Amino acid sequence: MRKTYRTLVMRLCILTMTMGVFFYSCKSESPNNAEAAALLASLDPSLAQAIGNQSGTTGTLRAADTESDIQAAFAQENDGSFTFDNTIKVNAFDGVSLEVNLFKPANIPSGTKLPAIVFVNSWALNKYEYIVPAAKLAKKGYIVLCYSTRGFGASGGLIDTAGPKDRADLSSILDWLLANTPTDIANIGISGVSYGAGISLTGVSTEPRIKTAVAMSGWGDLKRSLYGNDTPRLVWGLILVASSYITGRPDPIVAQNFASLIQHTNIDFVTSWAADRSPQTYVGQLNASSGKSVMISNNFEDFLFNPNGILDYYTQITVPKKLLMNEGIHASAEATGLLGISNFVWDNAYDWFDYWLKGVNNGIMAKPQVTLQTRFNGPRVTYPSWPAPTVGNKTYYLKPRGLFTNGEISTSQNTTVTNTTILSGADTVATTGFPLLSDILSAQVGIPTTTNLFFESRVNGIVYQSSALSSALKIRGKMFWNGRISSTLGKANINVYFYDVAKSGTATLITHGTYTIFDAAANEARDISIDLNAVAYDVPAGDSIAIAIDTYDVLYSVPTTLIYGLDVKHLKSPQTTLVIQSE
Numbered sequence: 001m002r003k004t005y006r007t008l009v010m011r012l013c014i015l016t017m018t019m020g021v022f023f024y025s026c027k028s029e030s031p032n033n034a035e036a037a038a039l040l041a042s043l044d045p046s047l048a049q050a051i052g053n054q055s056g057t058t059g060t061l062r063a064a065d066t067e068s069d070i071q072a073a074f075a076q077e078n079d080g081s082f083t084f085d086n087t088i089k090v091n092a093f094d095g096v097s098l099e100v101n102l103f104k105p106a107n108i109p110s111g112t113k114l115p116a117i118v119f120v121n122s123w124a125l126n127k128y129e130y131i132v133p134a135a136k137l138a139k140k141g142y143i144v145l146c147y148s149t150r151g152f153g154a155s156g157g158l159i160d161t162a163g164p165k166d167r168a169d170l171s172s173i174l175d176w177l178l179a180n181t182p183t184d185i186a187n188i189g190i191s192g193v194s195y196g197a198g199i200s201l202t203g204v205s206t207e208p209r210i211k212t213a214v215a216m217s218g219w220g221d222l223k224r225s226l227y228g229n230d231t232p233r234l235v236w237g238l239i240l241v242a243s244s245y246i247t248g249r250p251d252p253i254v255a256q257n258f259a260s261l262i263q264h265t266n267i268d269f270v271t272s273w274a275a276d277r278s279p280q281t282y283v284g285q286l287n288a289s290s291g292k293s294v295m296i297s298n299n300f301e302d303f304l305f306n307p308n309g310i311l312d313y314y315t316q317i318t319v320p321k322k323l324l325m326n327e328g329i330h331a332s333a334e335a336t337g338l339l340g341i342s343n344f345v346w347d348n349a350y351d352w353f354d355y356w357l358k359g360v361n362n363g364i365m366a367k368p369q370v371t372l373q374t375r376f377n378g379p380r381v382t383y384p385s386w387p388a389p390t391v392g393n394k395t396y397y398l399k400p401r402g403l404f405t406n407g408e409i410s411t412s413q414n415t416t417v418t419n420t421t422i423l424s425g426a427d428t429v430a431t432t433g434f435p436l437l438s439d440i441l442s443a444q445v446g447i448p449t450t451t452n453l454f455f456e457s458r459v460n461g462i463v464y465q466s467s468a469l470s471s472a473l474k475i476r477g478k479m480f481w482n483g484r485i486s487s488t489l490g491k492a493n494i495n496v497y498f499y500d501v502a503k504s505g506t507a508t509l510i511t512h513g514t515y516t517i518f519d520a521a522a523n524e525a526r527d528i529s530i531d532l533n534a535v536a537y538d539v540p541a542g543d544s545i546a547i548a549i550d551t552y553d554v555l556y557s558v559p560t561t562l563i564y565g566l567d568v569k570h571l572k573s574p575q576t577t578l579v580i581q582s583e
Helices: 002-021 034-043 045-054 064-077 131-139 164-180 195-206 222-230 234-247 253-263 267-275 279-288 307-316 332-339 344-358 437-445
Strands: 026-029 058-061 082-091 097-105 114-120 143-147 183-193 212-216 293-299 321-326 370-373 380-383 392-399 407-410 418-423 450-452 462-465 473-487 492-501 506-517 526-539 544-550 565-570 577-582
Touching: 064 131, 064 332, 082 131, 082 164, 097 131, 097 164, 114 131, 114 164, 114 195, 114 344, 131 143, 131 332, 131 344, 143 164, 164 183, 164 195, 183 195, 183 344, 195 212, 195 279, 195 293, 212 344, 222 253, 222 267, 222 307, 222 506, 234 253, 253 267, 279 307, 293 307, 293 332, 293 344, 307 321, 307 473, 307 526, 321 344, 332 344, 332 437, 407 544, 473 492, 473 506, 473 544, 492 526, 506 526
Parallel strands: 114 143, 114 183, 183 212, 212 293, 293 321, 321 370, 407 462
Antiparallel strands: 026 058, 082 097, 097 143, 370 380, 392 407, 392 577, 418 565, 450 506, 462 544, 473 526, 473 565, 473 577, 492 506, 492 544
C-alpha cells in the first residue's frame, strides 16, 4: 500500500512540474544519460520512465496562460524607453556559451555610467524568467542583464548546481557587462528566485564587484535543505532531480548525490559537495567585505529551502541586511512579481536596489529590519533584528499517556518514568497532507490541513495535548521537541506535528519537523532534538496546543521498510520537552 501511494505521489510531482511549475516556455536539450536514469529508476521507476521519454529530444514545456500573461505584461512595459536584446552570447571561462538578455535605458548620454542588476534564473527556468521586472528596472534607469546558467535554456555545459563553475560564469558575465555597457562598476546588484537566489548570495559574498543582493526563496546550507536532521527530502528532491533532466542538462553527480542521501551513503562526499554550494560557507567573506548589503525573502511553508536554515544563515550576516518571511510555499510569495504585479516582496526589492545602487532616500532602511507574516495570510509583525529582543523560549514538559488518555503538554515537569512504544509500518491521521496540493491550499487559499486527533492510532502514533490556554500563545520562530528514543532496529524516522486544537476538537496543523536515525545499534537510546519549521502564529486563548508523533510522512524518505518498535522515553532527567520561541 505504501509503495503504491509513494509511486502515485511521484507521478503527481512530475505532473505538477509539467503543468504548473513552469511560468513560461523553457527550451532545453535533455541528455540520454543511462547511468543517471538507472539511479533514478532505483528510487522510482515511473520517474525514470518520464525522464526516458524526454531523452534525446528538444521539447517545449508550456504553461500557456501564464506565458501569455508575461508577454502581455512585458508588452505593456515596453514603451520605447529602453532597448532589449535577446541575441547575446557570453563565453564563459571554459568556452561554454551562456545566453543573455540585455536591457538598457534608451539614449544614454555619452560618458554616463549607470547602475546595473544581474538576474539569475531559477532551477529549470531560463533567461526569460525576469523579463518583466527587468523592463521595469530599465525604465527606472538601470542596465539589466538576465542570463541562463550553464545547463539550462540555450546555455551550454552541464548544470553545476551553484558550484565553482557557476561562480566563475558569474565573473565572466560581469566582465562582459563592464566591457560592453556603460555600467558603473561601483553599483552592481544581483538577484534571483530559488536557484538564482543561492547563486546571488554566493555571488555577493565572493565576487568583489557585486555591491548588493536581493535573494528570494534561496538557501543558506544546501545539505540541510535536502538532508536536514539526516532525513532525505523525498518529494522535493525528486522534483529537483526530475526537472533538471526534463528541462536541462545536469551533471550526473546531481542524481548520484541524491541517491546517496536516500541510501544514507557517501555522506561525507555529499556534505563537502553541498558546502561548496552553500552561501553559509562564504558568509565570512561577505562580512569581511566593505560596503555590501543583502536582502532576503523566504517563505514559512517552504519545505525545500525551509525557514529554519535561512533564519540561522541570516543571523550570521553582519553587513546591512533585511529579512522578509512570508506566508507561502517555495517561491510563491515572489511569483506574482514576475508578472509585474506589485507585491510586498518585489516592492521592497525595487526600493532596496534604488537605495543601495542609486542612493535614493526612500525610507527602506528606516523600516524594521525583520518582518514575519503570520500564518493563513495574517498580519505582519516586525522586529528591529533577529533574534528579536522580545522573543524568548517558552518550555513545556511532556508527560506520558495513560491506558485510555493522551500524553500531556504541561508547564510542570514530568515525575513519571515510563516508555511509550509505537510501531512503524503505517501512516496515521497526523500528516502534512497531500504533497504540494495541501501546502498550496493552506498557504495560498487559506484552507489548512486539519484532523481530529481522537482518531490518531495509538499503535502507530502518540498524541500530547495541553489544557485550554488562558491567554494567546504568540509563536514567533522555531520550536524544538527534545527527547530520548530508541528503535528495535536502530533505524527510525520520527515526525513531530504541532497543532492548534479548537474547542470542537478540530486540530489545525501549524508546523512540523522530522528526524532520522539510521546508524544506531538495536535498542540504543539516543537524545535528539527536532527543530520544527519556523512559523509566526497566534494560538487563541481557549484553544489548546497538541503534538503528534509518528514514523512516516510522505514528504520524507524512511531509513528502512521493515517494521520496528519506537520507544519514546519519559524520564525525570532529562525531561522530554517542547520549547517554543514566542513573545
